[in-house]
Amino acid sequence: MIVRASTRFVAAATFVLLLAGALVTSTESGLAVPDWPLSYGQLMPPMVGGILYEHGHRLIAAAVSTLVGLQVAVLYFFAKDRGLVKLGALAFGAILCQAVLGGLTVIFLLPPAISSAHAGLAQVVFALVSSIALLASPRVADRSLFDATGVARLAGELLAARKLAILAAAVTYVQILLGAVMRHTSAGLAIPDVPLAFGRLVPTPEQFGLPGVPIHFAHRLGAVLASVFIVLAIRKLVALRAVSSFFPRLAAFWSAVLVSQIGLGLLSVYSQKSVPITVLHLGFGALLWVSAVLAAVAISRARAGVRIRESAPASPSLAYSGGPG
Amino acid sequence: MHRSSLLKPVALASLCALLVACGKEAPSATAAAPVVPGRTGTARITGSVVFEGVPPVPETVRVSSDSFCMKSHPEAMDKGDLVLGEGKTIANVFVWVKEGVSGRYPVPAKPVALDQRGCQYEPRVFGVMTGQGVTVHNSDETLHNVHVAAKLNKPFNRAMHLANMQLDAKFEKAEVMVKIKCDVHGWMTSWMGVVPHPFFAVTGRDGAFAIEGLPSGTYTLEAWHERLGTRTLEVTLAEAEARTAPFSFTAPAP
Structure with a gap:
């Protein structure tokens, strides 16, 4: 039960993170916070203008990364399928790489190659956590x-x-x-x-x-x-x-x-x-x-x-x- | 070990990004000036820039994302990308001698000032000589970022999160135009023309400009507007001659 609920929640949260990332590019707020990993030298800058989207994306990303990390622990302790633990670890590694790519987009002023890689890896993370959620479903796990x-x-x-x-x-x-x-x-x-x-x-x-x-x-x-x-x-x-x-x-x-x-x-x-x-x-x-x-x-x-x-x-x-x- | 293996792909990716960025459209600019001193004279070009036809309806921006900015602009504000005066004269047109000038000119010691005031850039369009200082000041009690999206010069994006903060910059390569924007307040835009000589001007609301101190010669004059594009004129001047160069723009294609 905990495995199914937590993996589904992580997949849903990752989808929200994707939408938050899309909001950053759609509002052209990608450089509204010029520094990384801090924002204007602080953890919580005023959420005005484009900062709301860019820093909001960072906050959601931090939360989802933590969730994906915690998911590995849940899978390790509760999932019968050990393959899921490996998939969970892979998703966690991918989302950490994603965070670094996100930082590089800020430091290098949104170069299209790095920004596009950031967008592409986001989809890989989403596919990984969604696959975990599917495979963690008891009826899929026991093939009933x-x-x-x-x-x-x-x-x-x-x-x-x-x-x-x-x-x-x-x-x-x-x-x-x-x-x-x-x-x-x-x-x-x-x-x-x-x-x-x-x-x-x-x-x-x-x-x-x-x-x-x-x-x-x-x-x-x-x-x-x-x-x-x-x-x-x-x-x-x-x-x-x-x-x-x-x-x-x-x-x-x-x-x-x-x-x-x-x-x-x-x-x-x-x-x-x-x-x-x-x-x-x-x-x-x-x-x-x-x-x-x-x-x-x-x-x-x-x-x-x-x-x-x-x-x-x-x-x-x-x-x-x-x-x- | 682990750190260096991470840095390698990062460096490669950055290099690729740089190559992609450099491969983009090259803004019109004169070539690097040779060491010989640039000539000056007493000829001048004056003129005015007007809009022909029916001007587009001014676009407005509703400032709702920052309480400080809302105080300065409680109502929707003009986007400011097309400012017309009486008789449809056009403000904020950067007029410069694109061709016909060579040599190195002394760089003014006084930097050009760019202010962030009332969540807008002042001035919206300005010129600066290569190597001349630009001082950016924040007069607002809110934070801004100064994102200089240069293509030929080094771009940067710096935080100005306190009132009365100031940053100094210099641009060593000719580049017409460089966009400066605040990504926090998406409506804030300024444009900077970096040229290797002092023969440039920006029109006021009356659309007028004057470029003085030119030696005799034949020049290509370019007028640039952020929304209407560019126009060029060829002007031949004798020593001490004054000529007028009228520019006109029409509505941009939809």
């Missing part, structure tokens, strides 16, 4: 979430679905990185119209020469490509309903997030980068990426049951008897 007969019957489908989920995760992650570079190079409105680009399907070579246009257009192409892979993966997940009701539920969530995200992408341009819209756009992008990761993790966990059963045919109950997968 998955129907043994369904897993055996749809083994091929599971394999294909996992491949598609991994592809969707990879393409979505690249798309998130493109978005991060676009954000940190202020190219969000480099192409002012949408869905067309300068009134055309593809900008002219001269238009590609304008600042920010290549990265902005790459982000739009990435959106199309990521959507295609996500739709294919969602279709496969729906077909896995015989294995677990988790898959169609994840597919429904993933679909809703995808539709919302496309709308938010369009609105980001229409609204001239309205702060709430761009923050939500980043947040929903993170949910798309994590949905793909969770799909791949859940399918792997379901398939692990088949492998256990194949290696011990005399005792099929072993297939879903718990233990590390």
Whole structure:
């Protein structure tokens, strides 16, 4: 109970931290606090103007880092799956690196490479803590979430679905990185119209020469490509309903997030980068990426049951008897 | 050991970031001045900068994030990025001799003053010679950060968290223009033109400017405005001649 509750809380808190980070870039407050690790030489500066967002992000980051560290202890003492302890330690290491990257962005005045790396690693941390929360769920841990007969019957489908989920995760992650570079190079409105680009399907070579246009257009192409892979993966997940009701539920969530995200992408341009819209756009992008990761993790966990059963045919109950997968 | 292994990727990443930053658009600026003394004379260029057409509606900013700033601006304040006078004259246009001047000119000993007063920069646009001091002062009872987003000169971001704090800076490379901003108060912006000679001016609300002490020659004059872009004119001057250089801007493309 404590493992499930704490890991879910940490995943939710990490999502809040992502949104707080998005708020910093959307309000252009990244350098409102010029020093690091202190803020104006103190632990708690006046929370005025951009300091509210930048220092607020630092405070939330400190809290979430502590939570991710405490999560390792909880997993160590209470989780049956020792693999979760390793994953928890990895997440803790990643969030500490993330803190250092955050400091470097301040010290080096937001260089796009470091700022984009900071944004990219944030998504890795979110995927790690979300995966831990999924794997710490008792029904996933003992595999009672998955129907043994369904897993055996749809083994091929599971394999294909996992491949598609991994592809969707990879393409979505690249798309998130493109978005991060676009954000940190202020190219969000480099192409002012949408869905067309300068009134055309593809900008002219001269238009590609304008600042920010290549990265902005790459982000739009990435959106199309990521959507295609996500739709294919969602279709496969729906077909896995015989294995677990988790898959169609994840597919429904993933679909809703995808539709919302496309709308938010369009609105980001229409609204001239309205702060709430761009923050939500980043947040929903993170949910798309994590949905793909969770799909791949859940399918792997379901398939692990088949492998256990194949290696011990005399005792099929072993297939879903718990233990590390 | 552990520290050095951490520093290596950090240094590499920083180098990459620096290369990316340096690869960006190069602001227009004259090349480094040779050692020979720069020529002066008695010719002058005067002129005024006007707006043609229907000016855009002034944008306003609501100051709500800092109680001190709210006292100075209880109502929504003009964004200040396009200030027009009577007859649609344009203030805050930086006019400078972009081409035609060479040699090294003496640097004024007196630094240029930039103040943070009422949560705004004063002046909004100013010029400074390469190597001349710039003194930034905080007249406000609130904190500001001074973020000099230079591309050719060394950028910096420093805290000025107390009233009457002061910082001194120098810029050794010509760079037109350098954006100075306060990230705490996102509406606070100032622009600095760093030039290697004294032939520059900033228009007032009447749109007028005067550049004096030029020797005879042919010059490319550039007028820069933060929102309206740049305009150039070529002017040929005889010794002691006074010429006018009228600049006009139109609304920027949406």
